Amino acid sequence: MNNALVIGGTRFIGRHLVEDLLDNDYDVTIFNRGNHDNPFSDDPRVQHIQGDRKDDEALRTAKLTVEPDAVFDCVAYHPGDVVSAVDTFTDVDAYVYISSGAAYGTEEIPKREGVAQLCDCSDEQAQSDSDESYGPRKAEGDRVVFEAASRGINAMSIRPCIVYGPDDYTERLDYWIDRVLNYDRVLVPGDGTNLWHRAYVEDVASAMRIIAEEGEAGEAYNVGDQRLVTLREMVELVADVAGTDVEVVTAGERELAAADLSPTDFILYREYPHVLSTGKLAALGWESTPVEEAMRRSVESHRESERDGAEWDPGREAEERVLSILDTL
Structure with missing residues (x-):
């Protein structure tokens, strides 16, 4: 297996996947609409086919052009996307679909593949683009993968939790890095022990390749940091690797309500712990980057970028009001 087709491949997970594949001697072709800058435009090792993954004919043309051994689907956001893909790539050695930890419909600690129940997905949700339907849509995509495998198609899925690291256009972690780099005091909601499993992007990329090489058709594999840190620990870790004190x-x-804030106004806060079991993936030979090193690279990338996480900012003035209230207690 050495010829890969990456559907997507230019923004975040897909970009790091392409780099991982190149590092492991794959011939790589990316297939996308070309709506975003292509970081591999000057790299002769990466071929590019422009097309819309929702166009079945374009998808078939890409397959016939590349004749891939492995297909990595980074931009299947609706179950219908997965249906088209598994029907197109029926004879590849591996089709890997990016699902999500949000596909789980029950709160369990940890969430295990094949044990924790998946979200239901209505016909309306399957067609929706809403944030609320994201988990159900990803779960239904998993079910498409399972059904395809029952027909002999080598399809499998990967379920990342919150993905972070260099090139993260969501800027969720960047909000917290920005706070640490610019303020002496950082306000954290709750008691700081909030636990939301995260996955370093380079580890997600290597996991996708390993699943293609070693995984079993019809299986889903969770991926996340093998060492979890609480929200407070994450902020302290950012400060440590950044060489600053907060x-x-x-x-x-x-206290938050006194400034018209709530815990959920802070990105990466989740009331109930979200923890994925990663033992199944580890059994394939996958290892995660030490969280200290992953955070160091994330902070370096933040400093070199213009990302500040402003989209997630609950308002520094409101935070200062809370801090003042706490100082008087």
């Missing part, structure tokens, strides 16, 4: 100040619902 005071982490925690605030409960009552």
Whole structure:
């Protein structure tokens, strides 16, 4: 297996996947609409086919042109996308679909593949683009993969939790890095022990390749950092690798409400712990990057970029009001 087709491949997970494949001697072709800058435009090792993955004819043309051994689907956001893909790539050695930890429909610790129940998905949700339908849509894509495998198609899926690292256009982690780099005191909602499993992007990329090489058709594989850190620990880790000192100040619902804030106004806060079991993936030979090193690379990337996470900013003035309230207690 050495010829890969990456559907997507230019933004975040797909970009790091292409780099991982190149590092492991794959011939790589990316297939996308060309709506985003192509970081591999000057790299002769990466071929590019322009087309819309929702156009079945374009997808078939890409397959006939590349004749891939492995297909990595980074931009299948609706179940119908997965249906088209598995019907197109019926004879490849591996089709790997990016699902999500959000596909799980029950709160369990940890969430295990084949044990924790997946979200249901209505016909309306399957066609939706809403944030609320994201988990159900990803779960239905998993079910398409399972059904395809029952027909002899070598399809499998990967379920990342919150993905972070260099080139993250969501800027979720960048909000917290920006706070650490620019303020002496960082406000963290709750008591700081909030736990939302995260996955370093380079580890997600290597996991996709390993699943294609070693995984079993019809199986799903969770991926996430093998060492979890709480929200408070994450902020402290950012400060440590950035070489700065910050005071982490925690605030409960009552203190936050005094400034018209709530815990969910802070990105990466989740009331109930979200933890994925990664033992099944590790059994294939996958290893995660130490979280300290992953965070160091993330902070370096942040400093070199213009990302600041402003989209997620609950308002520094409101935070300062909370900090003042806490100082008087």
